[in-house]
Amino acid sequence: MLHVQALIPVALSTLFRISAYLFLQVIPSPILAIVLPIAFSAWIIALWMLPSPSERKEESDGKAHPTRTATVAPFHYHSFGRLIEAQVYVESEDIVLNILLSLPSSSRRVRWVTNAINIALFLAAAEFLCTPFLDSASDIIFTRVGAVYPDNVKIVARYPPIDDITQSIRIIWREAPKSGAQEISWHDGPLFNFDENRDWVDVVRIKGLWPNSHYEYSLATTNGTLLPYPSTPIKFHTFPDPRLPSGNKFSFLVSSCMTTNFPYLPFQGRRIKGYDLLSNLLYPKDSAYNSTTDTDVAASKTLTKERSMLPEFLLFLGDFIYADVPIYTGSTLEDYRRLYRRNYQSSSFRKIYERLPIFHAYDDHEIINNYAGDGDDLKPPFPNASDAFEIYNANPNYDSIHESHYYYDFRYGDSAFFVMDTRRYRSSATDDLSARVMLGDAQLAAFYNWLSRANDTAVFKFVVTSVPFTTLWGHDAATDSWAGFPAERTSLLQAMHSVPNVIILSGDRHEFAAIEYNHDSLHTVREFSTSPLSMFYIPLYRTLKMQGAEVVTRIKHRLNMTNEGPEYITVEEQIPAENVFKYIPSGNYKWSTIDVDTTDLEMPVLRLKLTVDGKTAYSYTLNGTPIKLHTSTALGVFVSTGIKDMFNKIGIHPSKWF
Structure with missing residues (x-):
């Protein structure tokens, strides 16, 4: 029985x-x-x-x-x-x-x-x-482009002593050759100083470059022998000089949150599928982008056109590693460094970072879930976690105005970016939310200073925060995002309302949302929150409210036709102070492509395209407020390409005069 x-x-x-x-x-x-x-x-x-x-x-x-x-x-x-x-x-x-x-x-x-x-x-x-x-990935070798300026660039590389290569390694660089042009000789760049204490990673600068120009670099020994990696030169494009009044047209990518092999597939421990999808869209013909010499004129023109449509950089807004998901891998220095090495050894990621500059913020999972540093750099596990982040992702970023800090700002032409550090200085959870701060005094002052400078020198101002600025997400976002810091958030939002064309970029929630912050008389601020690039999303369960309880009253003037002729009437309308105008929660692989066009300062335009699981899921166009910029002159305004080539031939580099 x-x-x-x-x-x-x-x-x-x-x-x-x-x-x-x-x-x-x-x-x-x-x-x-x-x-x-x-x-x-x-x-x-x-x-x-x-x-x-x-x-x-x-x-x-x-x-x-x-x-x-x-x-x-x-x-x-x-x-x-x-x-x-x-x-x-x-x-x-x-x-x-x-x-x-x-x-x-x-x-x-x-x-x-x-x-x-x-x-x-x-x-x-x-x-x-x-x-x-x-999988320790201890033998991983890589190089990529970090911060890009008009006249110099940061290059990061990792080259442990493998295959008996123990001598010094240097950068060699040159202007990217054009089809049919005379072969351009290589220039000796700076030497790397690879050290075991820094996990065999170092960052150097290539200086003396021209703005808005294409270059390439490779790695060689001090006697000029090319190293086997990279097998073909790495290409990069310097940014335009922000002092030039000509306007710019460019695009960039933004996303956050990634891990290897999720959703899981057997024996794919090094795959990051989100980057595979991104690479397939950006570089469908790999050979065209790996070639250093184009002999066919038609192919060269096609390649130039394709490159002109490519993004200039990727903003990655945190959770580059998951130190505590699915389980905490440990708090030692090696535990954290190993996770970074594993990501860089991924062939999926390599297809992107060898072609596209990446600028990083960090969030909690580079440390531990919902981490709050309280401004204490000795608070465990921050010392070891920050060391690994600094070596692999922070040092290649733009330099902070305060040494050894991770917040920074940069420019692409007449667009300005401020990238926040939302973990190191934030207050721990407390019953009195009004007493909590996220940025700390020094970073807060740096942000206000940047916003003031960008007000009349940049058309679009991008505020980059790893966690959402909106208060509309629930669950742990009520305390972990900016919603948990109401007093500081209110002050920041009021300042941003006073400046035209402010765009907030955020991640963290593994969903996409587009939010607008309205004011009764000042400028509307918009936020685009995009994630994950390659990680989980949660089906069915939703915590995002579509609008907040607070409303603002706006006065509109409408044209009314009467028997006596046209007249303007004043109409009051109430709208939400905080409102979601697009919400897409589903998808393991999301990124936003943002196109900026300021070539007509009377009609600046921003276009956003959201890609979910490899397909376009949403498009949005924002007509910005016209801005009268305060510009300064620079030598590059008057120097033509022909004169530039002549200067190069006689060994003069005018970009150093900028």
């Missing part, structure tokens, strides 16, 4: 399978990382302790039914003080259903398949969990 306990393995198997699916395909939660081994172990124990279904079947009727699976279980209940026993039959001839639901079966083959599925799921979860510990 089959006992009720026979259903225990079914329940445990079902719990394990649901947990495994959620863990590997939906959200790699630390809670599920604990549930999985417990449920799997309990299922194994239950199978071992209970008799097999075939034995139970023989006990129940003494007959075998090769074409039918059947189980019999007693059901006990009390009636008027008497114990009554009934038998409950669970029968199924559907083998697929049996396997899917882990139902008991007298078929040995079905039981083997059922057990094999659970074992395979357990091994998959184990691979996903263990790979960050087992």
Whole structure:
């Protein structure tokens, strides 16, 4: 006779399978990382302790039914003080259903398949969990472009002593050759100083460059021998001089949050699918972008046209690594550095960082979930976490106006950017939210100073924050995003309302939202929050409200036709002070492409295109407020390309005079 306990393995198997699916395909939660081994172990124990279904079947009727699976279980209940026993039959001839639901079966083959599925799921979860510990990526070699200026550029590289290469390594660079042009000789650049204490990573500058020009670099030994990596030169484009009044037309990318191999696929521990999708869209013909010599004129023109449409850089707004998801990998220096190395060794990421400058902010998962530093640089685990971030992502960024800090600002022509540090100085959670601050005194002063300078020297002003500025997201965003810092947020928003064309860029929430902040008389501020680039999103569960409770009153003047002729009437309307005008929560792979066109200062335009899972999901056009810029003259305004070439030939570099 089959006992009720026979259903225990079914329940445990079902719990394990649901947990495994959620863990590997939906959200790699630390809670599920604990549930999985417990449920799997309990299922194994239950199978071992209970008799097999075939034995139970023989006990129940003494007959075998090769074409039918059947189980019999007693059901006990009390009636008027008497114990009554009934038998409950669970029968199924559907083998697929049996396997899917882990139902008991007298078929040995079905039981083997059922057990094999659970074992395979357990091994998959184990691979996903263990790979960050087992894959040290200690031999990774890479180089990429960091901060780009009109006349210089930062280059970061990692080159450990591999293959007996122990001598000094230097940058060699030149202007990117044009089709049919005379071969351009290489210039010796600065030497790298690779050191084990910095995990064999160093950053150097190439100086004396021309604004708005194309260059390429490679790596060589001090005697001029090219190193095997990179196999082809890395190309880059210097930014236009911000003092020139000609206006600019360019695009850039923005996103945040990425991890390797999620949603999970077997034996793909180094893949970051979001970057694969991005690369496929930006560089569909890899060979065209890896070629250093274009002999065909038509191909050269096509390549130039394609390059002109490519983004100039990627703004990555934090959670570059997940030190605590699905489990905390550890707090040592090596624990954090290993996660950065693993990302840089990814061929998916390499296809992007070897072609596109990347400027970084950081958020909590580079440290630990919902981290608040309180301005204490010795607060664990910040020292080791910040060391790894600094080596790999912060040093290649633009220099902060305050040494050894991670907030910074930069310009692309007449567009200005301020990238915040929202973790190092923020107050810990407290009952009095009005007392909390996020930026700290020095950063707050730097931001206000930047906003004042950008007011009449830049058309669009981009405020970059790793966490959303909006108060409309719920759950932990109520305290972890700017919603948890109401006093400081209110002051910042009031200042931004006074400046035209302010755009806030944020990430963190693994969703996309476009929000507008309205004022009764000042400028509207807009926020675009985009994430994840390659990570989980949560189906069904939503915490974003579509608008806030506060309203503002705006006065509009409308033209009204009367018998006596046209007249203007004044109309008051109430609108939300904070309002979501687009919300797209779904998608594991999201990034926004932002096109900026300020070539007509009377009609500056910003266009946003959201890409979700490789397809365009939303487009938006913003007609900016015309700005009369305060500009200064520069030599580059008057120097033509021909004169520039002549200067180059005689060894004069006018870009140094800027």
